[in-house]
Amino acid sequence: MLRLLDAHCHLQDPRILSKAPHLIKTAQDTGVAYFAVNGVSEQDWHSVKQLAETYPSVIPCFGLHPWFVKERSPNWFQTLKEYFDSTPSAAVGEIGVDKGSHGKKIDFSEQIEVLRQQLELAKELNKPASVHCVRAFGDLLELMKFLGPFPAGVILHSYLGSAEMVHEFSKLGAYFSFSGFLMSLKASKAKKMLKMVPPDRILLETDAPDALPMSNIDSLYFVEGDTSLTEELLAQTTTSSTSGSSLGNSSHVLADASMLPKETLNHPANIHNVLDYVASMLEITKEELAELSYQNAVRLLSYEGSKVLQK
Structure with missing residues (x-):
């Protein structure tokens, strides 16, 4: 069976938290060994911590997402540091900057300041940080150049930046994580960018x-x-009677997921679909990519105190 590591997900999300036991089991049955679960605000860090305490496969990550910058408390940074003190297995995330339709409602200078504090904390803790970036890659690169490099690594989550910026980010310690959002790019653009990413x-x-x-x-x-x-x-x-979660034998009615409501929830077992797509773009086998990406993730997440130890 293929080994995979979901480098960024949100099992603490209220939409799926109650279903987390079933989602984890189903994904594990397909070969997903670990789930890096990223908190986004002070309100959900406790849920991430509880998931990590319950499931050996959950790697906790604590961070303040740019969408929640306005709602942070005066003591948010101290609270964040306390979560890291009490949870040695945690990485940093989800943090970042956003100039998209949602992000532009939030003061960008505040976003940058909050990101700076958290990137500095990641460096101090010698832990990787999972970074959200929407239409602000130039700003992110500038900040990372000012603070970097980042020997413990920075995960550019759901990376949709340009092929041209890959080398600059790589020099600073960046890893490039790909999700289903990659399929929203024109195939030629996705392929060009993927080919630039160091294996x-x-x-x-x-x-x-x-x-x-x-x-x-x-x-x-x-x-x-x-x-x-x-x-x-x-x-x-047709609902599968085996997993209770897969809808099959119906492609003649619904050809692909683009025909589903935008709100349709994603299952962590769908990392296999991302694997297939990225492997096809890179023109390698899915077995090669699975092992490559798994080893990359294990290396990155083998920091002191981590649940993931490099063999």
Whole structure:
């Protein structure tokens, strides 16, 4: 069986937290050994910590996401440091900058300041940081050049930046993690960018419950009880009796996930769809890419105190 590590997901998300036991088991049965679960605000760090205490496969990550910068408390940074003090197995994330439709509502100078503090903390702790970046790669690169390099690594999560910036980020210690969002790029652009990424810097992720891969319906796992899948839609699909989570044998009705509601939840087992797509773009086998990305992730996440130890 292939070994995979989901380098970035959100099993603590309220949309799927109650289903986490089933999601983890189903994904593990397909070969997913670990899940890097990223907190996004003070409100969910405790849920991430609880998941990590319950499941040996959950790597906790604590960070303040740019979308939640406005809601931070005066003591947010002290609280964050206390989470790291009490959770040696934790990495930093999700942090970042965003100039997209959601991010532009939040003061960018505040976003930069919050990111700077957290990147400095990651360096101080000698731990990798998982970074969200939307339409702000120039700003991120400038900040990383000012603070870097980052020997413990920086994960550019769901990377959709340009091929031209890959080398500059790599020099600073960046790894490039790919999710189903990659399928939103023009194939030629995705291929050009992927070919620029050093093989020892490639990671795979799901960003579940977001970033549902735009794959054939019958190849995807779905989250049981997903309210975005209406009765009418479910009537057009066949629910697998084995996993209770895969909708199959229906590609003649629903060709691919682009026909599903935008709110459809992503399952962490769908990392296999990301694997297949990235491997096809790189023109290597999925077995080669699975082992390569797994070893990259294990190396990156083998910091002191980590649950993932380099063999």
